[in-house]
Every structure is written in structure tokens, then in C-alpha cells.
Amino acid sequence: MPKFPDFADKRVIDRHLDRLDTRGVARRDFLALASAGVAASAAATAMGWPAVAVADPSGKIAYLAWSASTEYNQLVGKGAGAAAAALGMGYTLLDGQIDAGRQLNQFEELATTQATGGFFNILDGSALRRVSQLADASKVYFGAVWDSLPWFTPFDGAGYYTLYANPEExxxxxxxxxxxxxxxxxxxxxxxxxxxxxxxxxxxxxxxxxxxxxxxxxxxxxxxxxxxxxxxxxxxxxxxxxxxxxxxxxxxxxxxxxxxxxxxxxxxxxxxxxxxxxxxxxxxxxxxxxxxxxxxxxxxxxxxxNSPVFTGALFATRIFDVAHGWVPRAAERQLYWRATVVTKDNVDGYIDRYVDNGDTEPFDYRRMSKVLHPDDWDPQADLYPLDLERHWLGYPKPADWSPPKAYAEARANGEFEKVKAEYADHYKIKFDGPSPNRKA
Missing domain, CATH: 3.40.50.2300 (Response regulator)
Incomplete structure (x- = not known):
């Protein structure tokens, strides 16, 4: 068994950052990556041993919006861009122009650039099956919010469909x-x-x-x-x-x-x-x-x-984490988050945090990352596993449909309850409270 370098030594870290393709990975992140089990793999790559790299060569994520003309999609893009910047990644918003075929072509082109990943607000959920095939073939991660092919899950899309998530609408x-x-x-x-x-x-x-x-x-x-x-x-x-x-x-x-x-x-x-x-x-x-x-x-x-900015941040952070070695459990691949009802009684606080917030970002994007904060990560929203039977209520099941094996096992062995409790325990920065970045 090869002996790994001493990652407590600053000079060792600097030497490996120089030798590896590590766009998006700062020195201060390297030890956090090590705690997630990735730094050793990075060192192995530098030394010629079989392993995965610390970061994808492009270090870029994309938001594939069905239309960039809506304010919602513009704000999702804002959140994704801010989170990507905080994580040291490149970012782009791709406008689908209300054309599902265009969105599919955009992802195919994204895959050929060896980007880290992208996430969809897709016009036609049926396209996600083809997206999954492209993602697995090109090893590009993706996620999806809102619409999907009924009863189609990340488990049907294999390993690179990392997250399907929505507010519980x-x-x-x-x-x-x-x-x-x-x-x-x-x-x-x-x-x-x-x-x-x-x-x-x-x-x-x-x-x-x-x-x-x-x-x-x-x-x-x-x-x-x-x-x-x-x-x-x-x-x-x-x-x-x-x-x-x-x-x-x-x-x-x-x-x-x-x-x-x-x-x-x-x-x-x-x-x-x-x-x-x-x-x-x-x-x-x-x-x-x-x-x-x-x-x-x-x-x-x-x-x-819902905070569209949160949507963008959630997916950008997930793609960062899985690209850097973190592996979600079955119960973490489909999630809901709880929205607040905004009325005249609480709108001032919402506007202060999410609208008229100037240069004060509404979330601590780095703390959303389980790679950078393995012990004190914070979802900064009430996130919990999605129940497939409830989610697709009103949609007839395909004749041959059965729950994906990993999903069924997670429901049966208590993983759903464990993940729900774990996320609730880590939820410290409240979604309807002040920004964690606002000075006292």
C-alpha cells in the first residue's frame, strides 16, 4: 500500500494543487476535501495511481432554464451563479427559449465540453430519460427541478442523475x-x-x-x-x-x-x-x-x-459535492423543501433577505456543502426526502412500474427517517430568518 503525503504540511498541499487540475479548489478547501475522502484520491492521481481527480477539468456548471425571460428563472440563475462563485466554479445560464428540444441539445453540447454538470427547469420532463443517457455516457452530473417524466426517478437515470428536488407544492x-x-x-x-x-x-x-x-x-x-x-x-x-x-x-x-x-x-x-x-x-x-x-x-x-435563489444554490452545491467525491444516500436523491407563505404580515423580512439585500447574499453557500463542511453543513431550508407515491398522486402508474430497489430499501430500513432527522438537526440557519451574512 503506498504511503500518502502528510496533508498537514502546507507545502505538501501547495505542491499537489500545482500538479493537479484543481480549478475551483482552494488551499483552504483541500483539507475539507480530505475529510470527505477525496484528497487521498487526488494525491493518487498525481502519483499515477488509478483514482478520480479532485475536480472536473472544466470546473463549470450550467443552469438550463426553459426560459430566461421569467423572473423566477433569472433568480434561480442568480443563486446558482453566487453559489458557484463561492465554491470556486465557473457558471453559465442557458436559455431554452421555451423549446424542450433546444434544452436537450444544450445539455448534449454541455456534455461534450466535459463540464462538471448542469441542472434543469425543463419544459418537457420526458426529455430527462435521454438526458440521463447522455449524462452517464459523458460522466456529467445533472439535476432537475419541477417537471419530470411521471414516475421516472434519479434511480432510473443511474448514477449521474444526482438530484430531483422541489418545494412541496x-x-x-x-x-x-x-x-x-x-x-x-x-x-x-x-x-x-x-x-x-x-x-x-x-x-x-x-x-x-x-x-x-x-x-x-x-x-x-x-x-x-x-x-x-x-x-x-x-x-x-x-x-x-x-x-x-x-x-x-x-x-x-x-x-x-x-x-x-x-x-x-x-x-x-x-x-x-x-x-x-x-x-x-x-x-x-x-x-x-x-x-x-x-x-x-x-x-x-x-x-x-420558495426563494428561487435557494433553488439555484441547492443544485449548484449538490453538483459540486458529488463531483468532489461525496455520495448521496438513496433518500437524498429526491428531496422536498418547505416553502413559507409570504403575506403582508411577514413580507418585510422576506424582502430584506431575498430582494432588497444589496451585496448581502441570503445564504452561506459554502456551508451548504457537505464536502467543505462535513461536520457542520447546513441545508438552510427544511429539506426532507420525497415520497414517490405522494409526489405522483393523480398520475397513473405505468403497468410495469415498481419502486426502484434502492428507494424501496431506504424506505424499509429506516433510512428515510434517519435522513429527515439528520437534515432537521443540521438546519440551523433558518429559511425565514435573517441572512447569515448580515452584520449584527
């Missing part, structure tokens, strides 16, 4: 819808509401619709009379809202599926001489900057505080 949108419906009851005593949906058939739309319906069931004095797809876009939602207002009289509320849609609805109300927040109440989702500011201004009743 039916719960989040139920809370947002209840806030709007309660406001409608308080102000108007009930009445008629309409809805803007997302992209028909997608998981996010389905989950948010379910949450909305669960909320409506609690308010028999309020009736949902009509709905049209806003397709997550402001202009589409403006036109859809104009149609809804033409088709339905005496509307007192509009439940939309994201804050870009809410902005479109607010603009449509203004165009016909109605005031959002006074004549008609509006709710959104995702916790974008414009959404939060609309809540504070009274034009919007509520949004779900």
Missing part, C-alpha cells in the same frame, strides 16, 4: 390559496374567483391545482367559476386574464400559479380600470422580487416563499 399553494380566499371572505363575504394555471399536465401545475382545490373546499362561500392557462408567462397571463374578465362578471379574486402570472393578471386588471388588491384580489407563487414587492404594496395578497 400542494402544501405551499394550498397555503397561498387559503390566504387569498380568507381575504376574499373578509373583504367581500365570498364571491366568484378565477384561476390561471401553468402548463397543462405538468407536475408543478398538477400539484398547485391540487393545493388550490384543497383550499377552496374550506370556503363554501367562494366559487371557482373559470380558469385558463397562463403558461407561467406574464404576457400569456395578461391575455388570459383579459379573456377571463370578459367571460365572467363580478370576479373578486384571481389565483395564479406563479408571480409572473400574477404580474400579468395585475396588468390586465389595470388595463380595464380595476385595482388589484382593492377591486380584485390576486395571489401568486414562487416568491420572486416583483411578487414580494407586490405583496408589500397591497397589489398581491400572497406568494409562496
Amino acid at each position: 400542494d402544501v405551499a399553494h394550498r397555503g397561498v390559496s387559503e390566504a387569498l380566499l380568507q381575504a376574499v371572505s373578509d373583504k367581500f363575504g365570498g364571491g366568484k374567483v378565477v384561476a390561471l394555471t401553468g402548463s397543462p399536465g405538468g407536475w408543478c401545475e398538477t400539484a398547485r391545482n391540487r393545493g388550490r382545490e384543497e383550499a377552496l373546499a374550506k370556503f363554501p362561500n367562494i366559487k371557482l367559476v373559470d380558469q385558463l392557462p397562463g403558461k407561467w408567462l406574464r404576457e400569456e397571463s395578461l391575455r388570459a386574464t383579459e379573456d377571463l374578465l370578459t367571460r365572467n362578471k363580478d370576479i373578486v379574486g384571481i389565483i395564479t400559479q406563479n408571480d409572473d402570472e400574477a404580474q400579468g393578471a395585475i396588468a390586465a386588471l389595470r388595463n380595464v380600470g380595476l385595482k388589484a388588491g382593492e377591486d380584485v384580489l390576486v395571489a401568486g407563487a414562487d416568491g420572486t422580487s416583483l411578487g414580494a414587492k407586490a405583496v408589500r404594496a397591497g397589489r398581491q395578497i400572497a406568494t409562496s416563499g
Whole structure:
């Protein structure tokens, strides 16, 4: 067995950093990598022994957004870029321009550049099967948020599909819808509401619709009379809202599926001489900057505080960690996080941390990393394992479907409960509290 160098010696570390391709790995990180079992592998590579390198040659990650025109995707990109910079990695945002084929081509091109990885907000979840094949062939890690091929899991995509994660959307949108419906009851005593949906058939739309319906069931004095797809876009939602207002009289509320849609609805109300927040109440989702500011201004009743910046940071950090030797357990490859319902009562704190925060980043990105902080990592959100049966509620199972073996074993042997408890124990920097970077 070869004898490894003394990594307590600064000169030894510097010598290996010089010899290895270590873009993105600073001296101060090297010992943290060693604690994750990677530094020894790096030394082996430098000495000619079979092993993996410390970092991918390009040290670059990409966010493959279905459209860069939405504020949500812009903010996800902001979070991914900030986390990548903190981790010493390169970063790029790729605009899918509302074209699933383009997104697939972008990932294929990314794979040929030997990038470390990328993550999707993909327009058509069915493309993830092909993405998984490309990732395994090129050894490029990837993750996905929101939509997916129903019942398709990271386990079906083999080892390089490292993370599928979302806010628990039916719960989040139920809370947002209840806030709007309660406001409608308080102000108007009930009445008629309409809805803007997302992209028909997608998981996010389905989950948010379910949450909305669960909320409506609690308010028999309020009736949902009509709905049209806003397709997550402001202009589409403006036109859809104009149609809804033409088709339905005496509307007192509009439940939309994201804050870009809410902005479109607010603009449509203004165009016909109605005031959002006074004549008609509006709710959104995702916790974008414009959404939060609309809540504070009274034009919007509520949004779900997912923090798009957190989305970007979560996936960027995961790709960094797996590229540097950390191996997630089965229960860690599919995750939910708990969003907050943002209303006039808590919007000021949300804006202070996530919107009007200047140069103060809302998260300690390096502390999200289990490689850099093996003992005191902090998810900085309430993260917990995703239940497949609950997640795909309403989608018929394929005839030959059965739970992936690793997933089933993790459910049976208590790994799910262990991971949930472990993440809760490490969750110190609260999602709805002040930024960890804000000076006292």
C-alpha cells in the first residue's frame, strides 16, 4: 500500500494543487476535501495511481432554464451563479427559449465540453430519460427541478442523475390559496374567483391545482367559476386574464400559479380600470422580487416563499459535492423543501433577505456543502426526502412500474427517517430568518 503525503504540511498541499487540475479548489478547501475522502484520491492521481481527480477539468456548471425571460428563472440563475462563485466554479445560464428540444441539445453540447454538470427547469420532463443517457455516457452530473417524466426517478437515470428536488407544492399553494380566499371572505363575504394555471399536465401545475382545490373546499362561500392557462408567462397571463374578465362578471379574486402570472393578471386588471388588491384580489407563487414587492404594496395578497435563489444554490452545491467525491444516500436523491407563505404580515423580512439585500447574499453557500463542511453543513431550508407515491398522486402508474430497489430499501430500513432527522438537526440557519451574512 503506498504511503500518502502528510496533508498537514502546507507545502505538501501547495505542491499537489500545482500538479493537479484543481480549478475551483482552494488551499483552504483541500483539507475539507480530505475529510470527505477525496484528497487521498487526488494525491493518487498525481502519483499515477488509478483514482478520480479532485475536480472536473472544466470546473463549470450550467443552469438550463426553459426560459430566461421569467423572473423566477433569472433568480434561480442568480443563486446558482453566487453559489458557484463561492465554491470556486465557473457558471453559465442557458436559455431554452421555451423549446424542450433546444434544452436537450444544450445539455448534449454541455456534455461534450466535459463540464462538471448542469441542472434543469425543463419544459418537457420526458426529455430527462435521454438526458440521463447522455449524462452517464459523458460522466456529467445533472439535476432537475419541477417537471419530470411521471414516475421516472434519479434511480432510473443511474448514477449521474444526482438530484430531483422541489418545494412541496400542494402544501405551499394550498397555503397561498387559503390566504387569498380568507381575504376574499373578509373583504367581500365570498364571491366568484378565477384561476390561471401553468402548463397543462405538468407536475408543478398538477400539484398547485391540487393545493388550490384543497383550499377552496374550506370556503363554501367562494366559487371557482373559470380558469385558463397562463403558461407561467406574464404576457400569456395578461391575455388570459383579459379573456377571463370578459367571460365572467363580478370576479373578486384571481389565483395564479406563479408571480409572473400574477404580474400579468395585475396588468390586465389595470388595463380595464380595476385595482388589484382593492377591486380584485390576486395571489401568486414562487416568491420572486416583483411578487414580494407586490405583496408589500397591497397589489398581491400572497406568494409562496420558495426563494428561487435557494433553488439555484441547492443544485449548484449538490453538483459540486458529488463531483468532489461525496455520495448521496438513496433518500437524498429526491428531496422536498418547505416553502413559507409570504403575506403582508411577514413580507418585510422576506424582502430584506431575498430582494432588497444589496451585496448581502441570503445564504452561506459554502456551508451548504457537505464536502467543505462535513461536520457542520447546513441545508438552510427544511429539506426532507420525497415520497414517490405522494409526489405522483393523480398520475397513473405505468403497468410495469415498481419502486426502484434502492428507494424501496431506504424506505424499509429506516433510512428515510434517519435522513429527515439528520437534515432537521443540521438546519440551523433558518429559511425565514435573517441572512447569515448580515452584520449584527
